[in-house]
Amino acid sequence: MELENINPHVYKKISDRPILPEEEDNDVEDEFDSREIFDLIRTINDPEHPLTLEELHVVENSLIDVDNQNNTIKVLYTPTIPHCSMATLIGLSIRVKLLRCLPSRFKVHVEINPGTHASEHAVNKQLADKERVAAALENTHLIKVINQCIVNKVS
Amino acid sequence: MGKLVLLDTLSKHVGPVWNVAWHPKGDALATCGEDKTVRIWAKQGNKWINKVVLSDAHKRTIRSVAWSPCGNYLASASFDATVAIWDRKTGEFECNTTLEGHENEVKSVAWSRSGHLLATCSRDKSVWVWEVADEDEYECAAVLNAHTQDVKKVVWHPEIDLLASASYDNTIKLFREDLSDNDWICLETLESHDSTVWSLAFDKTGRRLASCSDDTTVKIWKEYPPNNPEGIPTTDNESTWKCVCTLSGYHTRTVYDISWCHLSGLIATACGDDIIRIFKEEETSDSNAPTFNCVSSTERSHTQDVNSVAWNPVTPGFLASCSDDGSVKLWNYTD
Numbered sequence: 334m335e336l337e338n339i340n341p342h343v344y345k346k347i348s349d350r351p352i353l354p355e356e357e358d359n360d361v362e363d364e365f366d367s368r369e370i371f372d373l374i375r376t377i378n379d380p381e382h383p384l385t386l387e388e389l390h391v392v393e394n395s396l397i398d399v400d401n402q403n404n405t406i407k408v409l410y411t412p413t414i415p416h417c418s419m420a421t422l423i424g425l426s427i428r429v430k431l432l433r434c435l436p437s438r439f440k441v442h443v444e445i446n447p448g449t450h451a452s453e454h455a456v457n458k459q460l461a462d463k464e465r466v467a468a469a470l471e472n473t474h475l476i477k478v479i480n481q482c483i484v485n486k487v488s
Numbered sequence: 489m490g491k492l493v494l495l496d497t498l499s500k501h502v503g504p505v506w507n508v509a510w511h512p513k514g515d516a517l518a519t520c521g522e523d524k525t526v527r528i529w530a531k532q533g534n535k536w537i538n539k540v541v542l543s544d545a546h547k548r549t550i551r552s553v554a555w556s557p558c559g560n561y562l563a564s565a566s567f568d569a570t571v572a573i574w575d576r577k578t579g580e581f582e583c584n585t586t587l588e589g590h591e592n593e594v595k596s597v598a599w600s601r602s603g604h605l606l607a608t609c610s611r612d613k614s615v616w617v618w619e620v621a622d623e624d625e626y627e628c629a630a631v632l633n634a635h636t637q638d639v640k641k642v643v644w645h646p647e648i649d650l651l652a653s654a655s656y657d658n659t660i661k662l663f664r665e666d667l668s669d670n671d672w673i674c675l676e677t678l679e680s681h682d683s684t685v686w687s688l689a690f691d692k693t694g695r696r697l698a699s700c701s702d703d704t705t706v707k708i709w710k711e712y713p714p715n716n717p718e719g720i721p722t723t724d725n726e727s728t729w730k731c732v733c734t735l736s737g738y739h740t741r742t743v744y745d746i747s748w749c750h751l752s753g754l755i756a757t758a759c760g761d762d763i764i765r766i767f768k769e770e771e772t773s774d775s776n777a778p779t780f781n782c783v784s785s786t787e788r789s790h791t792q793d794v795n796s797v798a799w800n801p802v803t804p805g806f807l808a809s810c811s812d813d814g815s816v817k818l819w820n821y822t823d
Contacts, residue, residue, distance in 0.1 A: 437792055437813070440741070440760070462656070462684065463793070465638070467522065468567050468593045468611070471548045
Protein backbone atom coordinates (compact mmCIF):
# COMPACT_ATOMS: atom_id res chain seq x y z
CA MET A 334 0.00 0.00 0.00
CA GLU A 335 1.20 3.48 -0.80
CA LEU A 336 1.92 5.75 2.10
CA GLU A 337 -0.23 8.86 2.25
CA ASN A 338 2.17 10.88 4.31
CA ILE A 339 5.62 9.81 3.13
CA ASN A 340 7.69 11.84 5.49
CA PRO A 341 5.86 12.68 8.70
CA HIS A 342 7.42 14.92 11.30
CA VAL A 343 8.64 12.85 14.22
CA TYR A 344 8.60 14.36 17.69
CA LYS A 345 10.42 13.32 20.83
CA LYS A 346 8.68 11.21 23.44
CA ILE A 347 8.08 12.83 26.79
CA SER A 348 9.73 11.36 29.83
CA ASP A 349 8.01 8.83 32.05
CA ARG A 350 5.73 10.07 34.73
CA PRO A 351 7.44 10.24 38.11
CA ILE A 352 5.63 8.17 40.68
CA LEU A 353 4.83 10.24 43.73
CA PRO A 354 4.80 8.76 47.25
CA GLU A 355 1.09 9.49 47.72
CA GLU A 356 0.33 7.43 44.64
CA GLU A 357 1.76 4.41 46.36
CA ASP A 358 -0.23 5.13 49.49
CA ASN A 359 -3.42 3.06 49.41
CA ASP A 360 -5.16 5.49 51.74
CA VAL A 361 -4.92 8.39 49.33
CA GLU A 362 -7.64 8.53 46.69
CA ASP A 363 -5.99 8.76 43.32
CA GLU A 364 -8.27 10.21 40.68
CA PHE A 365 -7.76 9.83 36.97
CA ASP A 366 -5.86 12.67 35.33
CA SER A 367 -5.03 13.51 31.73
CA ARG A 368 -1.49 12.16 32.02
CA GLU A 369 -2.85 8.77 32.99
CA ILE A 370 -5.09 8.74 29.92
CA PHE A 371 -2.20 9.95 27.80
CA ASP A 372 -0.04 7.09 29.07
CA LEU A 373 -2.72 4.65 27.94
CA ILE A 374 -2.90 5.95 24.38
CA ARG A 375 0.60 7.34 23.67
CA THR A 376 1.91 3.88 22.79
CA ILE A 377 -0.77 3.13 20.19
CA ASN A 378 0.94 2.44 16.89
CA ASP A 379 0.22 4.50 13.82
CA PRO A 380 -1.46 2.26 11.19
CA GLU A 381 0.94 3.53 8.50
CA HIS A 382 4.27 4.21 10.14
CA PRO A 383 6.34 2.23 12.62
CA LEU A 384 5.83 5.07 15.06
CA THR A 385 3.55 5.72 18.00
CA LEU A 386 0.74 8.28 18.10
CA GLU A 387 2.86 10.22 20.60
CA GLU A 388 5.85 10.42 18.27
CA LEU A 389 3.61 11.77 15.50
CA HIS A 390 1.87 14.21 17.87
CA VAL A 391 -1.44 12.61 16.90
CA VAL A 392 -2.18 12.52 20.63
CA GLU A 393 -0.93 15.05 23.15
CA ASN A 394 -1.30 15.32 26.88
CA SER A 395 -2.64 18.88 26.57
CA LEU A 396 -5.51 17.73 24.33
CA ILE A 397 -6.98 15.37 26.93
CA ASP A 398 -9.64 16.46 29.36
CA VAL A 399 -10.72 14.40 32.36
CA ASP A 400 -13.74 15.26 34.48
CA ASN A 401 -13.89 12.83 37.40
CA GLN A 402 -17.03 14.42 38.84
CA ASN A 403 -19.08 13.90 35.71
CA ASN A 404 -17.21 10.77 34.59
CA THR A 405 -16.31 12.18 31.20
CA ILE A 406 -13.09 11.97 29.25
CA LYS A 407 -12.49 13.90 26.07
CA VAL A 408 -9.58 13.11 23.80
CA LEU A 409 -8.77 15.30 20.81
CA TYR A 410 -6.43 13.83 18.24
CA THR A 411 -4.63 15.38 15.30
CA PRO A 412 -4.28 13.41 12.05
CA THR A 413 -0.86 14.01 10.49
CA ILE A 414 -2.39 15.31 7.26
CA PRO A 415 -5.88 16.81 6.64
CA HIS A 416 -6.90 14.09 4.18
CA CYS A 417 -5.62 11.17 6.20
CA SER A 418 -7.84 8.18 5.31
CA MET A 419 -6.74 6.47 8.52
CA ALA A 420 -8.36 9.11 10.72
CA THR A 421 -11.36 6.93 11.62
CA LEU A 422 -9.20 3.90 12.28
CA ILE A 423 -6.91 5.91 14.57
CA GLY A 424 -9.91 7.34 16.44
CA LEU A 425 -11.39 3.87 16.77
CA SER A 426 -8.09 2.51 18.13
CA ILE A 427 -8.02 5.23 20.79
CA ARG A 428 -11.63 4.55 21.69
CA VAL A 429 -11.15 0.80 21.92
CA LYS A 430 -8.00 1.13 24.01
CA LEU A 431 -9.82 3.37 26.49
CA LEU A 432 -12.94 1.17 26.49
CA ARG A 433 -10.79 -1.78 27.46
CA CYS A 434 -8.74 0.01 30.10
CA LEU A 435 -11.09 2.38 31.88
CA PRO A 436 -13.90 1.68 34.33
CA SER A 437 -17.27 1.59 32.60
CA ARG A 438 -18.51 4.66 34.50
CA PHE A 439 -16.57 6.90 32.10
CA LYS A 440 -18.20 8.34 28.99
CA VAL A 441 -15.38 8.66 26.51
CA HIS A 442 -15.41 11.15 23.64
CA VAL A 443 -12.78 10.82 20.95
CA GLU A 444 -12.82 13.65 18.44
CA ILE A 445 -10.60 15.21 15.84
CA ASN A 446 -8.72 18.31 16.96
CA PRO A 447 -10.89 21.05 15.36
CA GLY A 448 -9.63 22.25 12.01
CA THR A 449 -7.12 19.47 11.41
CA HIS A 450 -9.05 17.16 9.10
CA ALA A 451 -11.13 17.64 5.96
CA SER A 452 -13.90 15.27 7.09
CA GLU A 453 -13.78 16.24 10.74
CA HIS A 454 -17.55 16.29 11.26
CA ALA A 455 -18.20 12.97 9.52
CA VAL A 456 -15.42 11.19 11.40
CA ASN A 457 -16.55 12.62 14.75
CA LYS A 458 -20.13 11.56 14.12
CA GLN A 459 -19.07 8.04 13.28
CA LEU A 460 -16.85 7.72 16.35
CA ALA A 461 -19.62 9.04 18.59
CA ASP A 462 -22.14 6.49 17.29
CA LYS A 463 -21.74 3.63 19.75
CA GLU A 464 -23.88 1.30 17.67
CA ARG A 465 -21.53 1.67 14.71
CA VAL A 466 -18.54 1.28 17.00
CA ALA A 467 -20.05 -1.87 18.52
CA ALA A 468 -20.69 -3.29 15.04
CA ALA A 469 -17.18 -2.38 13.88
CA LEU A 470 -15.71 -4.24 16.85
CA GLU A 471 -17.52 -7.40 15.75
CA ASN A 472 -15.86 -7.18 12.35
CA THR A 473 -13.03 -9.71 12.61
CA HIS A 474 -10.84 -8.05 10.01
CA LEU A 475 -11.19 -4.61 11.53
CA ILE A 476 -10.63 -5.75 15.10
CA LYS A 477 -7.41 -7.44 13.96
CA VAL A 478 -6.15 -4.17 12.49
CA ILE A 479 -7.16 -2.28 15.63
CA ASN A 480 -5.46 -4.83 17.86
CA GLN A 481 -2.27 -4.41 15.85
CA CYS A 482 -2.43 -0.68 16.51
CA ILE A 483 -3.11 -1.13 20.19
CA VAL A 484 -0.59 -3.87 21.00
CA ASN A 485 2.46 -2.56 22.84
CA LYS A 486 5.57 -3.14 20.80
CA VAL A 487 8.71 -3.79 22.79
CA SER A 488 10.93 -0.81 22.20
CA MET B 489 -43.57 15.34 40.29
CA GLY B 490 -44.18 11.64 39.75
CA LYS B 491 -42.16 8.77 41.07
CA LEU B 492 -40.43 5.98 39.21
CA VAL B 493 -39.89 3.04 41.55
CA LEU B 494 -37.61 0.13 40.71
CA LEU B 495 -39.48 -3.18 40.98
CA ASP B 496 -36.96 -5.68 39.73
CA THR B 497 -33.51 -5.99 38.17
CA LEU B 498 -33.04 -8.83 35.71
CA SER B 499 -29.40 -9.77 35.25
CA LYS B 500 -28.73 -12.64 32.91
CA HIS B 501 -27.41 -11.01 29.77
CA VAL B 502 -23.68 -10.73 29.35
CA GLY B 503 -22.63 -7.35 27.98
CA PRO B 504 -24.83 -4.54 26.70
CA VAL B 505 -28.58 -5.15 26.37
CA TRP B 506 -29.89 -3.30 23.35
CA ASN B 507 -33.64 -3.69 23.25
CA VAL B 508 -36.73 -4.65 25.28
CA ALA B 509 -40.15 -5.59 23.86
CA TRP B 510 -43.35 -6.47 25.71
CA HIS B 511 -45.60 -9.29 24.55
CA PRO B 512 -48.93 -7.77 23.40
CA LYS B 513 -50.64 -9.40 26.40
CA GLY B 514 -48.14 -7.66 28.68
CA ASP B 515 -47.21 -10.83 30.57
CA ALA B 516 -43.84 -11.51 28.94
CA LEU B 517 -40.83 -9.42 28.04
CA ALA B 518 -38.29 -10.16 25.31
CA THR B 519 -34.78 -8.70 25.54
CA CYS B 520 -31.67 -8.99 23.36
CA GLY B 521 -28.09 -7.86 23.21
CA GLU B 522 -24.45 -8.28 22.49
CA ASP B 523 -24.40 -11.83 23.89
CA LYS B 524 -26.33 -12.96 20.77
CA THR B 525 -29.28 -14.22 22.78
CA VAL B 526 -32.93 -13.32 23.01
CA ARG B 527 -34.27 -13.84 26.50
CA ILE B 528 -37.92 -14.12 27.39
CA TRP B 529 -38.93 -13.16 30.92
CA ALA B 530 -42.23 -13.87 32.65
CA LYS B 531 -43.61 -13.54 36.13
CA GLN B 532 -43.53 -16.51 38.43
CA GLY B 533 -45.01 -15.73 41.83
CA ASN B 534 -43.62 -12.32 42.67
CA LYS B 535 -40.48 -12.57 40.59
CA TRP B 536 -39.76 -12.06 36.94
CA ILE B 537 -37.64 -14.93 35.77
CA ASN B 538 -35.83 -15.84 32.59
CA LYS B 539 -38.07 -18.52 31.11
CA VAL B 540 -36.52 -18.94 27.68
CA VAL B 541 -33.14 -18.30 26.08
CA LEU B 542 -33.04 -18.22 22.30
CA SER B 543 -29.54 -18.62 20.94
CA ASP B 544 -27.89 -20.15 17.86
CA ALA B 545 -29.85 -18.09 15.36
CA HIS B 546 -27.49 -15.14 15.13
CA LYS B 547 -23.73 -14.88 14.79
CA ARG B 548 -23.47 -11.31 16.03
CA THR B 549 -25.16 -8.80 18.36
CA ILE B 550 -28.96 -8.93 18.35
CA ARG B 551 -30.01 -5.32 18.08
CA SER B 552 -33.79 -5.47 18.15
CA VAL B 553 -36.72 -7.75 18.99
CA ALA B 554 -40.43 -7.43 18.17
CA TRP B 555 -43.54 -9.50 18.95
CA SER B 556 -46.19 -9.97 16.29
CA PRO B 557 -49.57 -8.42 17.26
CA CYS B 558 -51.03 -11.94 17.74
CA GLY B 559 -48.19 -12.70 20.13
CA ASN B 560 -47.33 -16.01 18.45
CA TYR B 561 -44.25 -14.81 16.59
CA LEU B 562 -41.10 -13.04 17.65
CA ALA B 563 -38.68 -11.36 15.23
CA SER B 564 -35.04 -10.67 16.07
CA ALA B 565 -32.75 -8.40 14.03
CA SER B 566 -29.01 -8.78 14.17
CA PHE B 567 -25.74 -7.16 13.17
CA ASP B 568 -25.18 -10.40 11.21
CA ALA B 569 -27.48 -8.89 8.51
CA THR B 570 -30.34 -11.33 9.12
CA VAL B 571 -33.72 -11.30 10.81
CA ALA B 572 -34.92 -14.48 12.51
CA ILE B 573 -38.60 -15.29 12.94
CA TRP B 574 -39.41 -17.46 15.93
CA ASP B 575 -42.69 -19.24 16.62
CA ARG B 576 -43.93 -21.69 19.21
CA LYS B 577 -46.17 -23.93 17.17
CA THR B 578 -44.49 -26.95 18.69
CA GLY B 579 -44.86 -25.47 22.16
CA GLU B 580 -41.26 -24.31 22.26
CA PHE B 581 -39.79 -21.31 20.51
CA GLU B 582 -38.14 -22.30 17.27
CA CYS B 583 -36.61 -20.30 14.47
CA ASN B 584 -38.30 -21.47 11.28
CA THR B 585 -37.55 -18.55 9.01
CA THR B 586 -34.54 -16.36 8.44
CA LEU B 587 -34.92 -13.22 6.37
CA GLU B 588 -31.86 -12.37 4.34
CA GLY B 589 -31.32 -9.45 2.02
CA HIS B 590 -29.75 -6.63 3.93
CA GLU B 591 -26.09 -6.07 3.12
CA ASN B 592 -24.99 -5.47 6.69
CA GLU B 593 -26.23 -4.80 10.24
CA VAL B 594 -30.01 -4.88 10.67
CA LYS B 595 -30.89 -2.26 13.26
CA SER B 596 -34.59 -2.58 13.80
CA VAL B 597 -37.58 -4.79 13.05
CA ALA B 598 -41.30 -4.06 13.46
CA TRP B 599 -44.65 -5.74 12.71
CA SER B 600 -47.56 -3.77 11.35
CA ARG B 601 -50.81 -3.58 13.33
CA SER B 602 -52.44 -6.26 11.15
CA GLY B 603 -49.43 -8.56 11.45
CA HIS B 604 -49.39 -8.94 7.66
CA LEU B 605 -46.34 -6.74 7.15
CA LEU B 606 -42.89 -6.66 8.65
CA ALA B 607 -40.41 -3.80 8.27
CA THR B 608 -36.63 -3.96 8.72
CA CYS B 609 -33.84 -1.40 8.32
CA SER B 610 -30.08 -1.49 8.14
CA ARG B 611 -26.79 0.35 7.96
CA ASP B 612 -27.02 -0.39 4.24
CA LYS B 613 -29.38 2.67 4.18
CA SER B 614 -32.41 0.67 3.09
CA VAL B 615 -35.79 -0.06 4.63
CA TRP B 616 -37.40 -3.35 3.59
CA VAL B 617 -41.08 -4.17 3.79
CA TRP B 618 -41.90 -7.89 3.93
CA GLU B 619 -45.31 -9.35 3.25
CA VAL B 620 -46.29 -12.23 5.48
CA ALA B 621 -47.80 -14.56 2.92
CA ASP B 622 -48.67 -18.06 3.98
CA GLU B 623 -47.36 -19.83 6.96
CA ASP B 624 -43.70 -18.88 7.42
CA GLU B 625 -43.55 -17.34 3.96
CA TYR B 626 -42.15 -13.85 3.80
CA GLU B 627 -41.95 -11.99 0.53
CA CYS B 628 -40.08 -8.78 0.03
CA ALA B 629 -42.71 -6.21 -0.97
CA ALA B 630 -40.39 -3.22 -1.19
CA VAL B 631 -36.82 -2.07 -0.79
CA LEU B 632 -36.92 1.61 0.07
CA ASN B 633 -33.71 3.48 -0.60
CA ALA B 634 -34.90 6.90 0.51
CA HIS B 635 -32.41 7.55 3.30
CA THR B 636 -28.88 8.67 2.51
CA GLN B 637 -27.36 6.99 5.60
CA ASP B 638 -27.69 4.21 8.16
CA VAL B 639 -31.36 3.63 9.12
CA LYS B 640 -31.71 3.23 12.88
CA LYS B 641 -35.35 2.49 13.55
CA VAL B 642 -38.63 1.50 11.92
CA VAL B 643 -42.06 1.80 13.57
CA TRP B 644 -45.57 1.22 12.24
CA HIS B 645 -48.58 3.45 12.78
CA PRO B 646 -50.86 1.87 15.45
CA GLU B 647 -53.88 1.58 13.12
CA ILE B 648 -52.95 1.80 9.45
CA ASP B 649 -50.09 0.53 7.28
CA LEU B 650 -48.04 3.70 7.53
CA LEU B 651 -44.34 3.19 8.25
CA ALA B 652 -41.92 5.66 9.85
CA SER B 653 -38.13 5.35 9.77
CA ALA B 654 -35.37 7.24 11.58
CA SER B 655 -31.84 7.69 10.31
CA TYR B 656 -28.24 8.73 10.82
CA ASP B 657 -29.00 11.25 8.02
CA ASN B 658 -30.89 13.25 10.71
CA THR B 659 -34.29 12.74 9.08
CA ILE B 660 -37.48 10.77 9.62
CA LYS B 661 -39.33 9.38 6.62
CA LEU B 662 -42.90 8.20 6.23
CA PHE B 663 -43.84 5.44 3.80
CA ARG B 664 -47.10 4.00 2.55
CA GLU B 665 -48.19 1.66 -0.20
CA ASP B 666 -49.61 3.42 -3.23
CA LEU B 667 -52.74 1.31 -3.80
CA SER B 668 -52.98 2.28 -7.48
CA ASP B 669 -49.81 0.39 -8.40
CA ASN B 670 -48.82 -1.42 -5.16
CA ASP B 671 -45.58 0.55 -5.01
CA TRP B 672 -44.29 1.73 -1.66
CA ILE B 673 -43.60 5.43 -1.70
CA CYS B 674 -41.95 7.92 0.62
CA LEU B 675 -44.73 10.32 1.56
CA GLU B 676 -42.74 12.79 3.54
CA THR B 677 -39.34 13.59 5.03
CA LEU B 678 -39.39 15.19 8.45
CA GLU B 679 -36.39 17.43 8.98
CA SER B 680 -35.62 19.30 12.15
CA HIS B 681 -33.17 17.22 14.18
CA ASP B 682 -29.52 18.30 14.03
CA SER B 683 -28.07 14.80 14.36
CA THR B 684 -28.91 11.09 14.14
CA VAL B 685 -32.53 10.26 14.91
CA TRP B 686 -32.34 7.12 17.06
CA SER B 687 -35.92 6.17 17.73
CA LEU B 688 -39.59 6.91 17.17
CA ALA B 689 -42.93 6.28 18.87
CA PHE B 690 -46.48 6.97 17.73
CA ASP B 691 -49.13 8.01 20.24
CA LYS B 692 -52.28 5.92 20.67
CA THR B 693 -54.12 7.55 17.78
CA GLY B 694 -51.17 7.57 15.41
CA ARG B 695 -51.81 11.24 14.68
CA ARG B 696 -48.68 12.23 16.56
CA LEU B 697 -45.15 10.91 16.43
CA ALA B 698 -42.35 11.42 18.95
CA SER B 699 -38.71 11.25 17.89
CA CYS B 700 -35.46 11.27 19.87
CA SER B 701 -31.99 12.12 18.70
CA ASP B 702 -28.26 12.41 19.20
CA ASP B 703 -28.91 16.18 19.26
CA THR B 704 -30.24 15.50 22.83
CA THR B 705 -33.78 16.65 22.00
CA VAL B 706 -37.15 14.98 21.72
CA LYS B 707 -39.57 16.29 19.11
CA ILE B 708 -43.30 15.84 18.75
CA TRP B 709 -44.73 15.79 15.22
CA LYS B 710 -48.41 16.23 14.41
CA GLU B 711 -50.35 15.07 11.40
CA TYR B 712 -52.35 17.70 9.52
CA PRO B 713 -54.75 15.93 7.15
CA PRO B 714 -56.06 17.62 4.00
CA ASN B 715 -58.54 20.42 4.75
CA ASN B 716 -57.41 20.61 8.38
CA PRO B 717 -59.14 23.31 10.45
CA GLU B 718 -55.79 24.97 11.19
CA GLY B 719 -55.36 25.76 7.51
CA ILE B 720 -51.95 24.04 7.22
CA PRO B 721 -51.41 23.52 3.48
CA THR B 722 -51.20 19.94 2.20
CA THR B 723 -50.35 18.59 -1.25
CA ASP B 724 -51.79 15.79 -3.39
CA ASN B 725 -54.52 15.11 -0.87
CA GLU B 726 -51.94 13.71 1.55
CA SER B 727 -51.41 14.67 5.17
CA THR B 728 -48.52 16.84 6.13
CA TRP B 729 -46.54 16.41 9.36
CA LYS B 730 -45.15 19.30 11.35
CA CYS B 731 -42.92 19.52 14.40
CA VAL B 732 -45.14 21.11 17.06
CA CYS B 733 -42.90 20.74 20.11
CA THR B 734 -39.19 20.36 20.89
CA LEU B 735 -38.10 19.17 24.33
CA SER B 736 -34.58 20.48 24.84
CA GLY B 737 -32.52 21.19 27.93
CA TYR B 738 -33.50 17.95 29.66
CA HIS B 739 -31.23 15.29 28.20
CA THR B 740 -27.49 15.80 28.48
CA ARG B 741 -26.44 13.11 26.02
CA THR B 742 -27.81 11.08 23.10
CA VAL B 743 -31.42 9.97 23.55
CA TYR B 744 -31.44 6.35 22.35
CA ASP B 745 -35.06 5.36 22.71
CA ILE B 746 -38.52 6.67 23.35
CA SER B 747 -41.80 4.99 24.30
CA TRP B 748 -45.21 6.64 24.19
CA CYS B 749 -47.67 4.85 26.46
CA HIS B 750 -50.98 4.17 24.72
CA LEU B 751 -52.77 3.81 28.06
CA SER B 752 -51.53 6.83 30.02
CA GLY B 753 -50.15 9.09 27.30
CA LEU B 754 -46.84 9.34 29.18
CA ILE B 755 -43.58 9.49 27.25
CA ALA B 756 -40.48 7.71 28.58
CA THR B 757 -36.98 8.25 27.22
CA ALA B 758 -33.74 6.23 27.42
CA CYS B 759 -30.65 8.41 27.49
CA GLY B 760 -26.87 8.05 27.27
CA ASP B 761 -26.62 9.99 30.53
CA ASP B 762 -27.90 6.84 32.33
CA ILE B 763 -31.24 8.51 33.12
CA ILE B 764 -34.82 7.46 32.38
CA ARG B 765 -37.06 10.49 32.10
CA ILE B 766 -40.85 10.64 32.02
CA PHE B 767 -42.76 13.42 30.26
CA LYS B 768 -46.41 14.25 30.70
CA GLU B 769 -48.54 16.47 28.50
CA GLU B 770 -50.34 19.34 30.19
CA GLU B 771 -54.07 18.74 30.17
CA THR B 772 -54.85 22.20 28.86
CA SER B 773 -52.11 21.91 26.24
CA ASP B 774 -52.76 23.45 22.80
CA SER B 775 -52.61 20.58 20.27
CA ASN B 776 -50.76 22.81 17.79
CA ALA B 777 -48.13 23.78 20.36
CA PRO B 778 -48.37 21.19 23.11
CA THR B 779 -46.60 21.50 26.44
CA PHE B 780 -44.87 18.46 27.92
CA ASN B 781 -43.42 18.57 31.43
CA CYS B 782 -40.65 16.37 32.72
CA VAL B 783 -42.40 14.70 35.67
CA SER B 784 -39.65 12.26 36.60
CA SER B 785 -35.90 12.06 36.06
CA THR B 786 -34.17 9.16 37.78
CA GLU B 787 -30.43 9.69 38.27
CA ARG B 788 -28.43 6.53 37.63
CA SER B 789 -31.45 4.57 36.47
CA HIS B 790 -28.72 2.31 35.16
CA THR B 791 -24.96 2.50 35.74
CA GLN B 792 -24.33 3.01 32.02
CA ASP B 793 -26.21 4.26 28.92
CA VAL B 794 -29.91 3.37 28.87
CA ASN B 795 -30.54 1.82 25.44
CA SER B 796 -34.23 1.08 25.38
CA VAL B 797 -37.47 1.75 27.25
CA ALA B 798 -40.92 0.24 26.73
CA TRP B 799 -44.23 0.82 28.47
CA ASN B 800 -46.20 -2.30 29.25
CA PRO B 801 -49.21 -2.46 26.87
CA VAL B 802 -51.65 -3.65 29.57
CA THR B 803 -50.61 -2.20 32.94
CA PRO B 804 -50.36 1.60 33.00
CA GLY B 805 -47.14 2.96 34.53
CA PHE B 806 -45.28 -0.35 34.17
CA LEU B 807 -42.00 0.25 32.33
CA ALA B 808 -39.08 -1.92 31.19
CA SER B 809 -35.60 -0.63 30.41
CA CYS B 810 -32.20 -2.04 29.46
CA SER B 811 -28.66 -0.77 29.40
CA ASP B 812 -25.03 -1.16 28.43
CA ASP B 813 -24.56 -2.19 32.06
CA GLY B 814 -26.02 -5.61 31.14
CA SER B 815 -29.18 -5.31 33.18
CA VAL B 816 -32.87 -5.17 32.38
CA LYS B 817 -34.97 -3.24 34.89
CA LEU B 818 -38.69 -3.11 35.62
CA TRP B 819 -40.19 0.08 37.00
CA ASN B 820 -43.51 1.43 38.20
CA TYR B 821 -44.41 5.04 37.59
CA THR B 822 -46.96 6.79 39.79
CA ASP B 823 -48.15 10.40 39.63
